[in-house]
Amino acid sequence: MIVKITALVIYVLILFAIGIVASKRIKNISDFYVGGKKIGYWAVAFSARATGESGWILIGLTGMGAMAGLSAYWVVVGEVLGVALSWFFMAKPFKRLSDRYQSITIPDFLESHFKTTKPFLRAISATILSVFVVIYVSSQIDATGIAFESMLGLNYFYGAILGFLIVLAYIFVGGYVAVVWSDLFQGFLMFLGLVALPIVVYFSISHHESIYTQLHQIDPYLTHIWGGSDNTWLNVATILGFSMIGLGFLGSPQVYVRFMSIKNEAEINKGRWVAVIFTFLTDAAAVTIGVLARVIFTESGQNAEDILGVGGADVLGLMTEQFLPLALTAIYIAIVLSAIMSTIDSLLVLASSAVTRDFYQKIFRPKLTDASLTKTSRWVTLIMAFLALGIAMLIAITSPERQVFWVIIFGWSGIAASFCPVIILAIFWKAYNAAGAIASMITGFLSVALFKFVFQELPTYGVYFEKIDVLFPSFVLAMLVGVLVSKIYKPSS
Numbered sequence: 001m002i003v004k005i006t007a008l009v010i011y012v013l014i015l016f017a018i019g020i021v022a023s024k025r026i027k028n029i030s031d032f033y034v035g036g037k038k039i040g041y042w043a044v045a046f047s048a049r050a051t052g053e054s055g056w057i058l059i060g061l062t063g064m065g066a067m068a069g070l071s072a073y074w075v076v077v078g079e080v081l082g083v084a085l086s087w088f089f090m091a092k093p094f095k096r097l098s099d100r101y102q103s104i105t106i107p108d109f110l111e112s113h114f115k116t117t118k119p120f121l122r123a124i125s126a127t128i129l130s131v132f133v134v135i136y137v138s139s140q141i142d143a144t145g146i147a148f149e150s151m152l153g154l155n156y157f158y159g160a161i162l163g164f165l166i167v168l169a170y171i172f173v174g175g176y177v178a179v180v181w182s183d184l185f186q187g188f189l190m191f192l193g194l195v196a197l198p199i200v201v202y203f204s205i206s207h208h209e210s211i212y213t214q215l216h217q218i219d220p221y222l223t224h225i226w227g228g229s230d231n232t233w234l235n236v237a238t239i240l241g242f243s244m245i246g247l248g249f250l251g252s253p254q255v256y257v258r259f260m261s262i263k264n265e266a267e268i269n270k271g272r273w274v275a276v277i278f279t280f281l282t283d284a285a286a287v288t289i290g291v292l293a294r295v296i297f298t299e300s301g302q303n304a305e306d307i308l309g310v311g312g313a314d315v316l317g318l319m320t321e322q323f324l325p326l327a328l329t330a331i332y333i334a335i336v337l338s339a340i341m342s343t344i345d346s347l348l349v350l351a352s353s354a355v356t357r358d359f360y361q362k363i364f365r366p367k368l369t370d371a372s373l374t375k376t377s378r379w380v381t382l383i384m385a386f387l388a389l390g391i392a393m394l395i396a397i398t399s400p401e402r403q404v405f406w407v408i409i410f411g412w413s414g415i416a417a418s419f420c421p422v423i424i425l426a427i428f429w430k431a432y433n434a435a436g437a438i439a440s441m442i443t444g445f446l447s448v449a450l451f452k453f454v455f456q457e458l459p460t461y462g463v464y465f466e467k468i469d470v471l472f473p474s475f476v477l478a479m480l481v482g483v484l485v486s487k488i489y490k491p492s493s
Contacts, residue, residue: 004152007330011337012166014185039261041271046187048258049083049278056408057286058194058336059143062315065290069215069222072290074242076283082246083279087272090250091259093427095268098260105353106253106419107362109260113426114434119363121434126354128418128445129253133351134384136411138391140344143408145396147336150317151329160392163337167344168385191278193335194285197316201292201323214295222294237467244472245409248416251423254350293319348388352381409469410452417444417474425482436486444478 039047065072094109101112107125114121141160148159212223221228227235249255262268293315320332356377421440425432448470455465455473465473 003326004330004333007334008152008337011334039258040263041267042274043184044258044262044267045271045274045278046184046191048255049187049275049282056143056412057282058190058316058340059146060408061283061286062290062293065287066294066315067290068238068242069219069228069291069294070225071227071238072242072287073225073284074239075245076280076287078243078246079249079283080246080276080280081243082249084272084276086249086251086255087268087275090424090427091268091272092265094256094423095259095262095265097427103260105357106256106423107354108357110422110426110437111362114437116434121438122362123359124438124441125419126359128441129354129415130351130384132411132414132418132445133254133347133354134388134391136408136415137344137347137351137385137388138395139408139411140340140347141389141392142395144337144340144344145392147317147333147340151320151333151336156396157393160396161389163340164344164385164389166337168348168382187278189331189335191282193332194282194289197319197323197332198285198288198292201289201296201319204323205292205296211292211295214299215291218294218298222291234464234467237464240472241467241469244469244475245412247420247471247475248412250416251420252412252416253419254347254415256423257350289319290315296322348381348385351384352377355384356380409471410448413469413471413474414445414448416471417448417478419444421475421479421482425479425486429483429486431486432482433486433489435489436482436484439485440478440482443481444474447474447477450474 061072061075064075097113098109101109103109103112106129107122110125111122116122141164144163145156145160148154148163149156152159154162216223219228224235227238229235229238259268262271297318316332316336320329324332360376360380418441421444422437425440426437451465451470451473456462458465
């Protein structure tokens with residue numbers, strides 16, 4: 001335990017050092033929110049990936065690999081495609097437009113792009129962003145508590161609060177620069193930890209039979225890449241649910257603010273391969289860890305419930321304890337926290353910008369100075385963080401059997417369904433207008449709740465909607481409604 005705590009303390013001290021150094025670069029509100037648009041490609045690529053993956057990859061995706069078997073690799077396919085499309089086709093035009101508009105937040109970009117004179121678009125986008133960011137952050141805090149409990153033996157609630165306070169401290173000091181620099185450090189840890197573990201495990205076990213054969217003996221459906229059901233349409237829904245998670249990389253604000261912050265378009269050319277390779281290797285490794293865990297621990301006589309824990313949350317902890325020396329296990333605790341905190345910090349800065357700049361300054365106090373706004377931003381960050389903490393505690397108390405994978409995906413889907421169709425259409429379709437953008441955002445926002453709490457509860461077809469999940473149908477609806485409304489409501493000359 002002393003070794004584990006020592007590793008955790010060293011990790012925290014590094015984060016605080018990053019926050020202190022970063023604070024010296026905060027001269028104005030642009031520095032606080034987008035690093036003055038001077039961030040290099042390594043930092044942006046690692047930060048975008050660390051933010052996009054979060055605790056979901058280490059706790060959620062490893063667990064999903066153990067639960068779903070080979071079909072979970074569809075998540076890898078979807079995420080790689082989503083990241084590649086984003087960096088290769090969308091990043092440059094978005095960067096070009098956001099620089100032209102001098103945008104430092106997504107609502108900034110939308111208001112400038114659609115040339116709106118009334119604050120409706122900014123207010124709606126900031127509201128939706130704030131709501132789902134708080135939900136998403138709460139799911140990450142929940143994952144923090146689970147990580148501390150499964151890997152350190154610390155009480156869930158103490159762990160969640162401790163991790164929350166650590167990340168809040170360095171954001172409060174250093175803003176976006178601290179977030180990006182810490183994400184670079186944390187993303188590097190994530191990459192090494194995820195890629196190394198399945199290799200170490202594979203060469204540490206006996207191979208009397210292939211992993212595929214052993215998995216098939218546990219449950220034949222675990223080896224079906226097309227899904228584990230005799231119902232073809234249910235398998236189609238499962239594949240769509242897994243692979244369409246990648247849609248969230250096509251315009252989610254927490255990812256696209258990274259493109260705002262990068263130095264120039266040349267840096268995007270360099271960063272895109274870093275992002276794609278990072279995604280492929282880490283996602284594939286996470287699923288593989290889950291698959292190996294299912295085989296190894298079932299073979300040793302443990303049942304599935306013992307292996308999977310709370311929605312798969314124990315998989316990584318079990319694997320590191322079994323196959324790594326104590327010192328390396330301690331490092332993996334830091335890696336798990338890295339994945340979670342890299343998302344919490346980014347989202348809190350994003351939510352703070354939505355409330356402080358897009359509501360408070362742009363709508364109510366347009367004459368407010370940057371110096372005053374930076375100070376206000378820190379306090380807004382604090383308030384929203386504690387709100388997310390409260391929601392996380394409520395989720396833990398009311399839903400002890402929750403699946404971490406899908407809890408995190410719900411927050412991710414809400415942000416993605418509300419903003420990705422808007423960003424895509426804004427970049428590629430000139431006829432898209434403010435009315436269409438508002439319609440898209442509202443449709444995406446409402447559809448996520450509709451598919452989650454209404455369609456998934458239908459007696460006959462609810463299981464299909466449960467497998468397909470909320471992002472894909474909400475995304476499609478938001479896109480269609482945006483196009484339809486733009487065609488019907490033409491802006492006046």
